[in-house]
Amino acid sequence: MAGLEFYLDEMPGETRAVVTQNGDIHTLYIERDSDRPENRLGTQLVGRVVRVEPGLKAAFIDTGAGEPFGFMSLPKAVHLTEGQKVRVQVTAEIRESKGPALKYMGEGQGDVRILSAGPCVAEILRDMAGGQAIITGLQAVEMSFQAEEEVRSTSVIRSEVGLDLAIQRTRALIAVDIDYAPLPGRDSRKGREVVNRFGLNEAARQLRLKHWGGIIAIDLAGVAFQVDSILNLAKAVFAGWNGVAVGPLSRLGLLQISVPWTYTPLDERLAHKDTAMLDSLRRLHHAILSDRATPVYELVCGPEFGKKLAPFVYALGPRARLVANGPSGQFIIRQG
Template identity: 30%
Template structure:
């Protein structure tokens, strides 16, 4: 088994991190994926001083006022029990904000009693540092000199290398491209389709060309492989909450036979548990939320900011291939507005690739934004 490799791809306004693990036979496989936007981090692991603003007995906890006007929730089991309104606490963010709700918190001891005002004491580790701690045998490779220096200071020079080529090769780029959409092709045909809603995540297995076949063993094999891939996608995309999976072309009575085969995949994800099977034959799962799901980061469909940052990432490569060329970004006005509003993205592009002219095209369709020579 080859040692895991952590790849860190840095581009204007964004940091993408991939954990690759595998062996010499099957090759490397994407086992973890993070897309972070450092100007506005999700906050998991951040340490705060916050004030208990309201008890919530019915919810088993309390609401805390945090820096920037944000409100977090501290469960009784994590330190809210016995606390009074107006009390100051030192707390850490254990779950990112979601769906209009504030972050989940846990009390943390300190050298002295905390006092106000609400403030951020320290940022938590980003994805490369979290993965490095979880996989101490892994090495890290990045294409960004400042990031390499930061990681070497934290982890030691021996674990971190700086690549002159992009950190992500074509295969990793394709894997991240798949993560940006809700359809996942399956080897041998068929696909998974993910449907996130405010209440739950529904996953449909489409058997493709095998859908009309009568071979029960083939249907079982396809569904078993599709279920394994569905659990992998749930983990890669940081999906959480109630999850239902509909299998393809199997009688309900035979679907239970596939549940024992899920155990190795469940063991790989400590946040995921199998609830059982519904009366309609849907596999029911529940996953604890920690990080922001990728579709909330990227938007579904991709947001103007996501499309703009992608154009900047490609533009940096265009600039490297055409040194000295004056570049322009042609995009829909909404994309350009999102980039102007996002702290640091355009400035980072200028430092990496030189000046960039912005050209608004109201008729530019989504996905057609591009950086080009003037």
């Protein structure tokens, strides 16, 4: 794909990878040192059956990462008993209060353990980049800030085509609303066709960026549609996605799409209690990289975070300093 750029923002405690295309942010991956490799997408391991649910035709598996246990649908010919060892692969990471989704790979033996860990963020980015250069340093940190801001956003405005898109995650589904803001001199029907095309592509970008899946309900602009044209467009937009199913289009313009969950949703990652602490570390790293003249930058925090942050700040080098006598719950970056 043309116009791709790859950014790797590595710092103590957290690594982020960003992919952009023609200036638009398409992907943000976040990996923290506290993440358990047993929960990582693609990891293969030996697990122990802790509970079989015949009504669900599934089993809960102890992967060694503790609760919530992994959930595995059972193939028709497979019958398991509690305590049995199985080989499994992680097909979807943890989300909400749910453990990882697992795929049955065969019988297992020995202790619960990792057989092969799924790729880390840096490996994923290198694979995506192929031989293309990966941008690091100050530019990567700034792109990471920009990507996080876009992940947190719930709306997209493209005034050049009249697109006003809203996207929201609910407990049951992902709701996408594509609205048309009429442009002077443009035929309304053609304008809605353009907006729906841009809107479907933008919806796909937002889903990939935020790592959202499940049932996607898309309210298209207008109510007069050529059904086959819209369905073919939706199938083309999601053609490269594994496991996607494009459902019916209602006469009121509601399109349903099913997208498999894969990575932990980024809204959940950013809601984690350690996010503010790690963001302060990133701001300290940014200050050091962007200002080479100042001898020392200090991260001021409350004593409750001092022990956690100390090794991370130390790893940033001699120009980084921690002051753990600040206000509780606050993080301040200042020149030393």
